[in-house]
Amino acid sequence: MSAVSLPIAAQPRRLRFEASSVFMVALVAVLGFVTLYPILAIVGNGLALSRGWQDAFATPGVAQSVLNTLKVVGTVQLISFPIAIVISWLIARTDLPGGRWLEFGFWISFLLPALGTTTGWLLLFAPDYGLVNSLIRKAGLASGPVFDMYTFWGIIFMHLATYSISVKVMLMVPAFRNLDASLEEASWVCGGGKLRTLVRVVAPALAPIIVVTFLMALIKSLEAFEIELVLGARTSFSVYSTKIYQLLQSSPPDYGSATVLGLAILALMVALIILQRVASGGRSYTTMSGRFKGSILELGAWRWPALAAVVGLLLFLTVTPLILQVMGSMMALFGFFDVPQVWTLKHWQRVLTGLDFTRALVNTLVLGGGSAVAAVAGYSIVAYCSARVRHSWKHALDLLSWLPFTIPGVLLGLGYLWMILQVPLFRPLYGTMAILILVSWLASITMGAQVIKSNMVQLGADLEEAGRVAGGSWWRIFRGVVARLTAPSMAVVAVIVFAVTTRQVSTIVLLSTGRTRPLSLLQLEYLYGSELGPAAVTGTVIVLLSLAAAAAALLISPRAKEA
């Protein structure tokens, strides 16, 4: 009895159709179009290409790229998953000090741009000039490079050093925390020891969460693009996403093979999605219920070593690559510490005064700011309708806002490219900021709408109803009560969307033109052309922008930290 229909219209009289129904239908239609069109475009065009699959897979490197994708994804998951489980468990269920801060640290790590961290690590591990390799060479331990980032294992390393661990920790910690402690306590009371309880009660209870997270992480890991693009370049190592990019960059662009390849990945995705849905019993992980009541395992003597390990990992994920990147941006010759003048600001001067940079900076600000504004407005509506409206359309809305999570950025871009090419009405969108903002908006909708929605659900409908009965119109109460109370979570969403959009590459790489190129793509170009100094400068600026956005949000909304 808590939900209430959405009385949008202020007209008191003669309302044949409920305005709320009309609004819901319109919302679902619009969201359905922007979400489903790219998918259907790939499916439709992929199937319609008569020369079809054989031709596409005969194209050099296409079949290999699918294989490579599976190899990278499999290896990364195999290594990162056990680590993430242990860390999540340490943070959520033990007396490890500063759990909330550590969790926050993994969020930071998730928000750091992969290109930037890659640039940073190259300073240490590049085969030719990497500091570690040079030191080893100087010490006479080896004649050639010991570490080579431009290899399969280099790519694996960068995945581990960027999102693959942090995203799992972010997903699992809340779920672990929500596990009702009375299960454990009941087992203890019944005479089960701590270890026995862990094995017989906690592990089975957590198993569904772990499976769901695993599948979600797998879906997410198929997003990977920029790491492979930069590090795979020297050895022509391609995964499907970079292959699609290359096929479309070649002249003439090979749309056919790219689309068929995309379709193959979509098919794989569908299988994963079905598995994920089955595993989670049709629920998304965040709706895992359970009162917050954690029982805490005492680590005893292991407390401080465990903390040191987690903090060490966090430093490895966040501070280290950032420092390395900043160092790299100020080195006369990237990676060379033994030249006469090691430090210089010439890259900064060159980049900051360049026309490319200024334009890219403006583009990034427009793109990030526009997406953040669109996110707060759009996600709020979606979240509100999903949380409050009692309509059968609500389920469609939930599904549509979840779907973009599963579409890898490159495929989203490819789908939109098809739309622009095939529908004359949308052709003017090509090369505009609007289309970039739209895909960026879509790319974050699952996370953003969920964050705002859970806040709204928590608020309860009665605060709003009280306002309505007290004499406020729907819009007035939405502004005065609902929006005011969800402001902290909206601010958080705005910052995250800004940061994610600022660093993103794969979603926009196919849709961006020279005119709309943002900093992230500029950095990609520098990296691609082995201009590491300027790449480090651009990467540092991107990180600074994200930090500034976070600081601004904290200033505007002092309660954002708690949300």
Add this chain to the structure above:
Amino acid sequence: MPGPALALSDLSKSFGSLEAVKQLNLEVQRGEMLALLGPSGCGKTTTLRMVAGLERPTAGEIIFEGQTMASVSRAIYVPPDKRNTGMVFQSYALWPHMTVWENIAYPLKLRRVARKEAQAKVEYAIELIGLQAYAHASVTKLSGGQQQRVALARALVYEPSLLLLDEPFSNLDARLREEMRVEVKLLQKRLHMTGLFVTHDQVEALSVADRVAVMNQGRIEQLGTPLEVYESPATPFVRDFLGRIVKLRVAVLGQDIAALEGAEQVRLRVSSNGLAPGSRAEVSLRPEEVEVLGDGCGEAPNAIEGTIEALLFVGGRYEARVRAGEQAITLDLPRGPSWEEGQTVRIRLPEGALRLWPLKGS
């Protein structure tokens, strides 16, 4: 204006296949406080929410002070903000980002009341609830009782013509609840407001309301003054829901005479209510109507002898489970004598208090 202040006619609400409220008809007089009383899920809250405009009826009409607030057949629906009702929510629904003052002032702000006037009204309302010292405190810092008062002041400050209360006392502790009942009753009488009040607590309904509508499964089972519904329940549901009850199965023997089931030698005089001899029935009365007979009272009409099976001291009196033949009843025993479990006790069921109910399946 003649006629009732609020009239609900054939009001219905379904959620999918679930019929929450079924063709409800109800009139509330001006200045009257009417309680909707019933178990959870009986449709009382849905009815209240329809009156507030928070739910749209699926059939029927709501007319308030001669104005149609909702009518399905005439396609009229007035949204909640245009109805000028005041409502106290079960959770109080105080806006946590506002102070006590701001919460109470907000409805006036929404109505664009001039600043000076608004200030005077809020001041008066805060004085009324006795929270002057907390006017500028955050509502989240208040105790449950204080929050409840703020919610009440917020609902009253714009002098709505109809006050709606949704289980307003259920989150308060027992002592505070009693206090607030008295306060609300006094306030409502003083301001002469029409009130509709939802509760599952029969004591609350009986004590606060002028009339009580007992609801069950989306319908009103009985409507009357507290005394009427308590003393003369119209249906077994009302009888059982309103307060404690003593019930015994009997067989009707003849005109105004019945025998206790399982102890046929015991005869009870009770108005047979037109039930044919031989039919099975139930007699009922309130526990406080049962007379406990002392030793040496000799023969008395409608007297029963039973054994105390269990004895609970509940403060002020005992509650005793007494077995008479095959049946057991729960009675009140006065605190004076020293009762013991296993002891025999003689009680009398006065003929005037006894009511006879036909038993289903007879």
